[in-house]
Amino acid sequence: MTEVLRIAPPQGGGKTLIAAPLFHVMALQEQLIPCLKMGNTSILLSALSITAFLELVEKERVEFLVGSPAIYRILLGSEEVGKYDLSSVKIAGFGAAPMSPDLMALMKKAFVNAKFFNGFGLTEASISLAAIDQECIEKPTSIGHPSLGCQAKIVDGNMKEVPRGTVGEIAVNGPNVAAGYYHDPEATERAFREGWFLTGDLGRVDEDGFFYVVSRKKDMINRGGENVYPVEVENVICLHPKVLEVAVYGVPDKIMGEKVAASIVVVPGTELTAEEIKQFCSDKLAKYKIPEYIVFTSLLPKNPGGKVIKEELTSQLSQQIGKG
Numbered sequence: 001m002t003e004v005l006r007i008a009p010p011q012g013g014g015k016t017l018i019a020a021p022l023f024h025v026m027a028l029q030e031q032l033i034p035c036l037k038m039g040n041t042s043i044l045l046s047a048l049s050i051t052a053f054l055e056l057v058e059k060e061r062v063e064f065l066v067g068s069p070a071i072y073r074i075l076l077g078s079e080e081v082g083k084y085d086l087s088s089v090k091i092a093g094f095g096a097a098p099m100s101p102d103l104m105a106l107m108k109k110a111f112v113n114a115k116f117f118n119g120f121g122l123t124e125a126s127i128s129l130a131a132i133d134q135e136c137i138e139k140p141t142s143i144g145h146p147s148l149g150c151q152a153k154i155v156d157g158n159m160k161e162v163p164r165g166t167v168g169e170i171a172v173n174g175p176n177v178a179a180g181y182y183h184d185p186e187a188t189e190r191a192f193r194e195g196w197f198l199t200g201d202l203g204r205v206d207e208d209g210f211f212y213v214v215s216r217k218k219d220m221i222n223r224g225g226e227n228v229y230p231v232e233v234e235n236v237i238c239l240h241p242k243v244l245e246v247a248v249y250g251v252p253d254k255i256m257g258e259k260v261a262a263s264i265v266v267v268p269g270t271e272l273t274a275e276e277i278k279q280f281c282s283d284k285l286a287k288y289k290i291p292e293y294i295v296f297t298s299l300l301p302k303n304p305g306g307k308v309i310k311e312e313l314t315s316q317l318s319q320q321i322g323k324g
Contacts (some may be wrong), residue, residue, distance in 0.1 A: 013064045014035065014038070014040040014041070014063045014064060015035075015040060015041045015042075015043060015060050015063055015064070016031050016032075016035045016040065016041070016042050016043070016059065016062065016065070016066075017045065017053065017056055017057060017060070017062045017064075017065060018032060018042055018043065018044050018045065018066075019045045019048045019053060019067060019071065020066075021068070022044075023119060024199045025122065025126065025292070026066055026095060026167055027066075027098075029064055029121070029126045029127075030066055030093065030119065030121075030126070030127060031064070035048075035064070038257055040064075041060075042146050042277065043056055043060060043062070044258065048071065048074075049186065050074065050075055050078045050080060050102075051080060053075060054075065054078075054080060054081060054083075054084040054086070055084065057084065057086050057088065057089065058084045058085050058086065058088075058106065059255055061088040062088055062089060063089060063091065063115075064089075064090065064091045064093075065089055065091070065092045065093065065111075065294060066092075066093040066095075067093075067094060068094060068095065068096045068198055069094055069096075069099050069100070069103060069248045070245050070265075072092075072094065072099075072103060072106075072107060072150040073103055073106075073244055074244070074265060074268075076103070076106040076107065077267060077268070077269075086110050086111055086112075087111075087112050087113050088113075088254070089101070089113065089114045089118070090113055090115065091114060091115055091116075092103075092107060092111050092114045092116050092117075093116070093117045093118070093320070094116070094117075094118055094119075094120060095118060095119045095120065095216075099116075099118065099136060099183075100140065100238060100239040100240075100241065101137075101140060102241045103237070103241075104116075104137055104140065106264070115132070115133045116132075116133050116134075116136045116137075116198075117130055117131065117132050117133065117136065118130065118131040118136050118142075118143060118144060119144075120143035120144065120148070120211070120213070121176075122199060124170050124177065124178045124191075124197055124199075125174075125176055125177045125178070125197055126145050126176040126201065127176070128143060128146065128147060128150045128152060128172040128173070128177070129143045129146055129147060129150070129152055129211050130144045130145070130147045131143065131144030131210070133143070138272070139167040139206075139210050140239075141212060141235040141239075142206070142211065142212050143203075143210075143211050143212065143213055144184050144210060144211065145209055145210055145211065146172075146174075147174075149174050149175055149176070150172060150173070150174035150175075150176060150177075151172065151173050151174060152170060152171065152172045152211060152277075153170075153171055153192050153196075154166065154167075154168040154169065154170060154171075154197075154203055154204060154205055154211075155171050156168050156169075157169050159171070159193055159194055159196070161233065162175070162211075163208065164204075164205045164207060165204055165205070165206070166204060167202055167203070167204050167206075167227075168202065168203070168204070168231070169198055169199065169201065169202055169203075169217065170198075170199045170201045170202070170203040170211065170213070171193075171196040171197065171198050171199065171202070172197050172199060173195050173196045173197060177197045178197070179192070180192050188310045194201050200216055200217050200218070201213050201216055201217070201221065202214050202215045202216070202220065202229060203216055204250050205212050211299075213231045214229035214231050214232045215229035215230050215231045215232065215253060216230075216231070219231075219249065219250075221248075221249070221260055222250075222257050222258055222318040223250070223256050223258055223259060223260060223288055224255075224256040224257060224288070225257075226288050227287050228250075228260055228288065230247075230248035230249060230250075230310075231248075232289070233248040233262070233285060233289055233291065234246050234247065234248045234262075236280075236281055236284045236285055237262060237264065237277060237281065237291075240272075240277065240280050241267070241278075242266050242267050242270040242271075242272045242276075243264055243265075243266065243272070243277075244265045244266060244267045244268075244269070244320035245264070245265040245300055246262055246263070246264045246265070246280045247262070247300050247308045247310055247313055248260065248261070248262045248291065249261055249262075249263075249310040249313050249314050250314065250315050251293060251314055251318050251321065252318060258295065259292045259294055260288075260289065260290070260291045260293070261291055261292070261294070261295065261313070261314075261317055262277070262293070262294050262295070263295045263296075263297050263300060263313050263317075264277065264293035264294065264295070264296050264297070264319065265296075265297060265299060265300060266296060270306075272296065274294035277291070277294055278290055278291070278294070285307075290301035293317060293321075295313075295317060301313065
């Protein structure tokens, strides 16, 4: 816990650069509000521009950054990155996806004075779990352990904690957790139980006490009686150095019930094939978890909060399969 305190944004005089919209929990709760509270400066970009981002970090001596691995890959994969001095960055945070080993190496090379953290949170619960610096490198697919003042556990449908290694729902509590939903007692009753908030994310805990997300409850795929957790598959695929973003989802199948599909956005300037992805996954996933349908796309459909709309991907692919 003392490690969490040591990497807090500096008190007064520090600067953060915000590229995400302020209705996003990461930009609002993890950057703007804390920095203003501590008398720091928040610099806002109206849209993500590689040149503008790098120029501002150098010119303003930005110390605190937060972004998705996809954003970092776009920035650090650019030929422009070597032209700028990014040594002012002391904290580089990320979330929403694991940081692949090759991208983490680029992060360490670019942000030579930075510590890293991976935060897991929601609008209802802000950052409830975190992996700090070396933990991000050693366990890149983990969301870490409970952050300062918070508690987390994996529970079954009866709110009983399950054994380590067993998949269940991630529940959190702490001073950062909301009391309920405004004027919605039914939703509050479903999600807030016995002082705990049920996140809707399925996860597990390893032998060292580190938490992992394996799927949203509603996104779990039932392939012929075998449960496939999309986040687990996404965590593997996004470790491929040519993958910028990936979404894994189920598509209806008359025989299996559902089959596994993946839509992939490749890193600009690279080429990738479905066979390469399947081969990459072959020694990391059970055969039934490897996507049978792989679609390459220029972008993934997202809602205003930045979450991928998987229902849209399922509908699009189902129509293509039907026509085929």
